[in-house]
Amino acid sequence: MRDRATALGALQFDLTRRELLRTGFGGVLLLSFGALLPSGCARYSPIARPLKFLSRKEFAVVTRAAVRILGLPDDRGDEIGGFIDALLADLPPTTQNQARLMLRVVEHGTHLFDLKPRRFTRLSPAEQDAYLRGWMESSLGARRIIFRALKTLAALGYYAQPSAWHPIGYDGPWLGRVDIGSRFTHEEPAPLAVVRARFPNR
């Protein structure tokens, strides 16, 4: 228990470190802890689809977390994970790094927070639920932050997709369905040569 308490204390300390508190993909993320954790993927199943950003390990964590948090069937996981992978690939490097660390912390936080010998993706669905609820309801603000980030990522991975809209009664964007005609016009941008001619350097 002493080791655990020490580790938690270290997390609290790290959360006060300014460089970790700058922006947040889901907040800050216990994250220096994540940086110390293993990133290898040897024990994770190969994935049929090519990934742009996530490793196999990160893909496994985010898909399991998403289906459990959103209450979805397991078979939606790959589709959600692929969508999240594509989204993360387009985000700034700082945010990408925070996302990586967050997923690593969630995967290995079982040892730290629940004293379980197995990592998150190796738990049973019921154990995964109990573990993730522990993050949601934690008295440690940083864990709630990570849960919220994970939930947002899951929501983006699933509810941004048109296939998710019918079950919740959302009829989709009206742009593209409704003719707005010429009400909203835009200006075509001008090449640099035109701008230079107008504002010559004096």
Add this chain to the structure above:
Amino acid sequence: MILDSTTVDGDVALSSDVCVIGSGAGGAVVARELAEAGRSVVVVEDGPYVRSGEFVQREDVMYTRIYREGGTTANAEYTVLVSQGRLVGGSTVPSFCLSIRPPRAILAYWARNFALPGVGFEAIYPHLRKVEKQIGVRRITTEQLNANSTKLLLGAEQLGYRGYLPFHNRTGCVERAGAVIIPDCEARQIVTHAGHAAGVDGLFNRSRTGTRYALKVRAKVVVLAAGAINSPRLWQASSLPDPAQAVGRNLRLQPNVVVSALYPEVITAWRGIPQGYVVDEFLRLDERSAGQGYLLLPTFAFPVAAASVLPGYGEQHRQLMELYPRLGAIGIFLHDHSRGRLEFSENAPPTVAYRLGGLDQEQLLDAMVQASELSFAAGAAKVFLPYNHVVTIRRRGAYQAIHERGIRANDPLFISYQPQGTMRMGGNPRQSVVDDHGEAHMVRNLFVADASIFPTSVAVPPQLSVMTFATRTAQHIIANARGYFGT
């Protein structure tokens, strides 16, 4: 004219009368006014130019395209998300188009307490009217109310709460006044010479070759309008003087949080004009203090944002999402007194340090009670509070759960769309950054024209206030052209 940044193939040097940093509510208005007065104006915008046809109402596409850091910027403790537009048009683009005038009492308070005799309501009224005409504000009619707004109106009528149909600007407001906008270019430094602003140095984020080429704009007047987070960052990065130690301080966030309600009938809150009604019963303003309280506004979220903010886990969360068409929502818009600050570091966005004080927490808890009360009065069957865990109120008056849970870090999570106050105006250079026309006390020919200059929260959504003060700043520059431009 808007530059096509994909044609940039080398460093760029331009000369103009005026260089404006930022193209949002403040920058665009200043640029227009000065260009119409015959001045050459270059506007440097960090974000992209997104054409009308590129808006697709898809959250996965638009969040990363039009919000700074995809909308994920947060304060240090991650209790408030700070959402800022980052594109040509700034935060006026992802907006519900509310156009609420700055309250007379707030302006009087500023005038009296910050040595700003020229900012009273009567003094700014001509500028306010000019803006209202230019952006085409119209009062929402009852026929235009969507079901979600109608619920708030009904609730307010039932309870006898004060409210009104607000003005919106819902006609296109793109006009060609003659300024040139340079998108995809990050302003890195305000250049000064002998105590005067002399130009802006920037770096392109985008170019024909992918290289980050330099932009140098030499100008006689520089207007800083990058918003209450980035304007002070640029001031600090430019090593400009700050003897008052006011740059980056006095941050107000006007935090928002949402209370959701389940109605027996379909609401489809995403359809029609959002935020068509305002309850201001609980916004208490007087000329002797900064006032306190909050506005209550109908609001909605598309599916991803709804799934993120709706409480619950697993099956319970999914069932809540299946109620999406029957959910109405009331947004709480706090007139905050808590003062945050920005902490700067090199080559990184500033850290937002902001903690809700006791009075603000009390106001927010009260606001959650009143939003629940209004929802039940409008016929809601249940109310869902914005906590991580599902906290459901099933009958009117049973609000003890709100006070029991209170507010703890990140639960609920607040969102700020309107940071302000970090470069406050005032008559005393020892206590403020700019004067009542927005001109820096310590750097001649440098103006600030965004919500940074507000000495306190302006108590309402600030778009119209920012535009009004920007117009006033531009008119001041025009009226004193000989001094600023030499001609």
